[in-house]
Amino acid sequence: MKKNNKFLSGNFLISSPTMADPRFYKSVIYLITHKKEGAMGIVINQPIIKANINNLINFEEIKNNSNIDNIPITYGGPVDTKKGFILHTPEFKDESTIKVDNEVFLTSNINILKSIVKGDGPKKSLFALGYAGWFAGQLENELNDNGWLVAPGDSKLIFECKAEKKWREAIKSIGINPDFLNSNSGKC
Template identity: 40%
Template sequence: MQGFQNHFLIAMPSLDDPMFKRSVTYLCEHNEEGAMGIVVNHPMNVSLAELLEQLEISYDAKSPAAQAKVVAGGPVQHDRGFVLHTAKPGYHSSLQLENGLMVTTSKDILQDLTTEQAPEKFLLALGYAGWTAGQLEQEIADNSWLVIPADNRIIFDLSHAEKWQKATASIGIQPWQLTGEAGHA
């Protein structure tokens, strides 16, 4: 089986689940057991500083990172933090991904995010998206998702509002060209 790890799932217009509508999901893992991804473009109404304050973790309020919005990473474990970031080893619980990325779930990274010790680029998500064996493949067959290779610039360098359109445009498709109708030859 060829997995879609290190790919984006771009929600098709027909996908109207509020958690995934117009979403771009970075797939961290995909194998015969299922898939795990993080929605990278659904900002929550909470900043990194507010979250760190709630967790009683000290931070630098003057750091631009302090004002970054936390994203809703998906419906699974939405009370747990997942930091998708450029490679920076040394945290207690990190998973090395492809394309120079890591995902860290341990609290020790949170203390660094507003300091010079922070990874060069990062995105803090609460929760993740998960699929059981065969579920994602069926959703793709049902025309719920467009699958494209991931691009770190889309994850980290664009505003959340731009990510869905730029991801579709990266393969030469304008959002108005997408249809909710599935075609089968």
């Protein structure tokens, strides 16, 4: 199992009304890694409505299993969109698992799906296609341009909150009433 490097790892990035990139409109991203070389995160609130893991996976031992039917599938971000990433609770770990914090882990191999099918996988999980990535200094520039708000990560928001409520709940978690946000901002 691998550990992440800290900086903002384990926190949420919440798109602000000034976010220029429409792919991230009202997005909540859970940051997996953040270090001087760059950052990687998973968008947790953009469900892929017609996606089903059974349609995405071509392994007979996994197909048509009710244990994976209810795993939410989201658009994880614009990078590597054909690759699956699973955010999950700590009950599953293998050599490719990244511990983000004590309650949230990331695994991106078939072993976790096999474990879920057998009934001994993580209690809670979220399947994402793709991820959001930033090269060195890019995320910091976007933060300076007021594109993102930062909030502490929360496993309940990741795994228990409905996708359409995550952005609003994440904003409220840092004491901001989302009804008062607008796209005009400045810097001091």
